[in-house]
Amino acid sequence: MKCVDDFRLRFGKRELVPIMIGGMGVDISTAELALEAARLGGVGHISDAMLPTVTDRRYKTKFVSIKQKQYKLNVHQADKSIVQFDLAQVAEATRLHVGKTMEAKRGDGMIFVNCMEKLTMNSPRETLRTRLITALDAGIDGITLAAGLHLGSFALMEEHPRFRDAKLGIIVSSLRALQLFLRKNSKLNRLPDFIVVEGPLAGGHLGFGLDWAQFDLRTIVAEVQQYLQAEKLDIPVIPAGGIFTGSDAVSFLETGSAAVQVATRFTVAKECGIPEKVQQEYFKASEEDIEVNLLSPTGYPMRMLKNCPAIGSGIRPNCEAFGYILDANGNCSYIDAYNRERALYPDARRISVKDKICLCTHMRNYDCWTCGHYTYRLKDTTRRNADGTYQSLTTEHIFRDYQFSTDNKIALPA
Numbered sequence: 001m002k003c004v005d006d007f008r009l010r011f012g013k014r015e016l017v018p019i020m021i022g023g024m025g026v027d028i029s030t031a032e033l034a035l036e037a038a039r040l041g042g043v044g045h046i047s048d049a050m051l052p053t054v055t056d057r058r059y060k061t062k063f064v065s066i067k068q069k070q071y072k073l074n075v076h077q078a079d080k081s082i083v084q085f086d087l088a089q090v091a092e093a094t095r096l097h098v099g100k101t102m103e104a105k106r107g108d109g110m111i112f113v114n115c116m117e118k119l120t121m122n123s124p125r126e127t128l129r130t131r132l133i134t135a136l137d138a139g140i141d142g143i144t145l146a147a148g149l150h151l152g153s154f155a156l157m158e159e160h161p162r163f164r165d166a167k168l169g170i171i172v173s174s175l176r177a178l179q180l181f182l183r184k185n186s187k188l189n190r191l192p193d194f195i196v197v198e199g200p201l202a203g204g205h206l207g208f209g210l211d212w213a214q215f216d217l218r219t220i221v222a223e224v225q226q227y228l229q230a231e232k233l234d235i236p237v238i239p240a241g242g243i244f245t246g247s248d249a250v251s252f253l254e255t256g257s258a259a260v261q262v263a264t265r266f267t268v269a270k271e272c273g274i275p276e277k278v279q280q281e282y283f284k285a286s287e288e289d290i291e292v293n294l295l296s297p298t299g300y301p302m303r304m305l306k307n308c309p310a311i312g313s314g315i316r317p318n319c320e321a322f323g324y325i326l327d328a329n330g331n332c333s334y335i336d337a338y339n340r341e342r343a344l345y346p347d348a349r350r351i352s353v354k355d356k357i358c359l360c361t362h363m364r365n366y367d368c369w370t371c372g373h374y375t376y377r378l379k380d381t382t383r384r385n386a387d388g389t390y391q392s393l394t395t396e397h398i399f400r401d402y403q404f405s406t407d408n409k410i411a412l413p414a
């Protein structure tokens with residue numbers, strides 16, 4: 001019986017353990033988590049979501065307070081179009097986070113950055129270009145273009161000296177999205193180095209509608225593989241979403257996938273950014289506690305725990321400090337929802353907004369508990385303490401379990 005370790009992910013001459021830990025913003029897939037994946041010979045992701053905020057917390061920079069001070073007179077305005085990011089600061093935050101992570105890297109694996117293109121930051125093209133270029137400058141091994149696949153992202157990096165040697169990959173949820181990307185990028189003469197095919201059971205934002213349950217990862221992977229074969233394109237395909245055991249992973253590797261991307265199992269790792277108390281909520285969750293909803297102001301469906309504090313919270317939009325979801329015209333659907341409720345209850349001390357979430361503030365504070373479909377199985381991956389809490393796991397333990405387990409077994413911690 002085979003295990004994941006019988007396979008290798010190949011990038012040119014380089015061979016890796018075919019386990020990629022997916023990017024999880026905001027700083028859920030921390031540098032520490034990614035560094036462990038790399039040390040163990042796989043691929044880890046850091047995330048570039050809200051990096052100025054993340055570096056404030058990690059490296060004591062002051063990007064948020066500087067921006068907040070600059071725009072404080074705008075706080076009560078509905079129009080947020082003047083609230084622009086300083087590109088030099090976005091670059092500095094990216095350089096710091098990517099640079100420090102890469103400096104600390106040990107082992108034979110690689111570290112990629114998950115680039116959340118849906119964070120339009122009130123100036124989509126320029127902020128994205130800055131993030132991509134600076135990540136390459138700072139020595140990242142590769143970039144995975146995530147949610148909201150921006151068809152022109154490769155072109156934004158075209159002039160960079162590392163454009164052809166850094167590993168650049170995309171996440172798609174359908175063959176059609178892949179075809180669109182390849183068509184749009186054909187004149188760059190630069191194919192993606194890998195394609196993550198993310199199915200409907202993944203965490204975070206989904207590339208499906210509320211009819212997600214009608215789609216199936218294996219079917220989409222097979223369609224993508226057949227298309228690549230017909231076109232004679234030799235690009236590693238990496239399925240993601242609901243691959244919960246080493247045996248699940250093996251079944252994909254045996255049918256031609258180059259690696260798997262996994263995340264949910266690692267949300268309860270010690271090195272993951274989710275605070276320990278919140279990790280207990282992930283452990284405790286049952287299937288009924290998880291939903292896919294349309295509360296994210298990005299417009300994409302998102303999977304989360306129904307009991308998270310972000311849902312129904314009516315906090316004032318904090319775009320002067322954050323503002324990562326603002327579109328090219330300074331709009332965010334949470335601002336509209338908030339202003340509507342404020343107008344209905346002008347004298348209330350607290351209001352509740354039920355149809356949208358202030359994603360920046362709540363993701364930043366780990367109050368929006370986004371999760372994968374199989375979060376309800378996490379309790380089966382550990383032991384319970386005498387006080388009823390669940391034991392958190394090390395990244396190494398979970399990684400090795402994926403790498404060596406057989407027979408759908410999950411190794412419990414010692």
Ligand SMILES: Cc1cc2nc3c(=O)[nH]c(=O)nc-3n(C[C@H](O)[C@H](O)[C@H](O)COP(=O)(O)O)c2cc1C
Binds near residue numbers: 198371372
């Ligand atoms: C808590 C959480 C946050 C996530 N955040 C992101 C993200 O910011 N960007 C992204 O591309 N994918 C994100 N994902 C998706 C993962 O990177 C990964 O592709 C997927 O969850 C794999 O499926 P699994 O969780 O069932 O293993 C997130 C997943 C989880 C569980």
